Amino acid sequence: MKTDPTAAPPPCTGPRRGRPRSEAAEQAIFAGVEELMAAGTSLAELTIEGIATAAGVGKATIYRRWPNKEALLIDMVSRLEEPLPESTGSIRGDLVAMVEYMRLRGLAKRSRWVLKAALGQMHSWPELHAAYRERVIAPRREAARQVIRRGVAGGELRADLDEELLGDLLIGPILARSVLWDDSDLDDPQLAERMVDALLDGVAGPALRPARA
């Protein structure tokens, strides 16, 4: 299909542009969702009507911004996330920044119960999970991949390992600690550096080191 530059723009599925956005209304809507979830409402039970009532706005105020509750929830969860870290100028620094970002996010998830509840329930809600993967997880994995690609190109990372393996080695440990184990230690501010340096240097001890060097 050819693109016709004079055609109407595709239907907007995110917040509407070209209309002054009311920060206050959005904050009220997000607060309404938090209030409902704090009262024990599951994601599946949330309705636009219930959110509107809790937020003290009309349903139209919500529909003007989001086409459905899935879009609203994804937007809300992804705004709770910090922006991805900027480049630090060194590959080691960028790897540490990426792991540190995941550590802080893990801490935030523990303190922000709405994030925890939403992420926990998402597993049983495939549409929302898919949207979350696309909006939040995919950009994060892509950012990690770009640092790795630059590292391989610049000789900071081994060129004989594939990108996907390097990505899992880099991000897997902090994900295990922040997502899979609820009880593990995320407080150590040196954790990201310790993880990245152990990965760069290797964990073989003296008994294996001479044979492997």
Added chain:
Amino acid sequence: MKTDPTAAPPPCTGPRRGRPRSEAAEQAIFAGVEELMAAGTSLAELTIEGIATAAGVGKATIYRRWPNKEALLIDMVSRLEEPLPESTGSIRGDLVAMVEYMRLRGLAKRSRWVLKAALGQMHSWPELHAAYRERVIAPRREAARQVIRRGVAGGELRADLDEELLGDLLIGPILARSVLWDDSDLDDPQLAERMVDALLDGVAGPALRPARA
């Protein structure tokens, strides 16, 4: 509280001992659960009565084995897991066996939809999730910890890194690939060796290697 050796044993919460177990009845019960879940019944909707009907057994046949559906489901899911790997005689071999175990389990989870459905829904069911952690995840983490402890003691692993960090570095990458990314490659039979060797040797390239050696 002192333990009185003449006291009655604590109430049994697993399958009853001292009574001939009927393998056939258990298989019928497990098949009943699979059938119900295949028909779209969620974990929360499952009842002992429904399982008994699907399995063609009486409710008492189920209650003779498990005190409630949570115990039945945990038992069912944990029997779908392979026994943990035996020691191979070398630390590298044991680390590879541990990661390979997780890889095969990830593949099994993809093919056994009952495992996938149960694990997916468990997140929204804290009691079941807690029992699963205790029965399945904790022994696996403990097994990994023991290999790591032996490796540190024998000089195969660096002694300047703590056990928890080593455990996350070892298990995190395969967990990320098998649990968190549904779309990633688990088919490579060399994956476990590649992951463990990259971790042992380190992933720093020539540009970082001289400065870090």
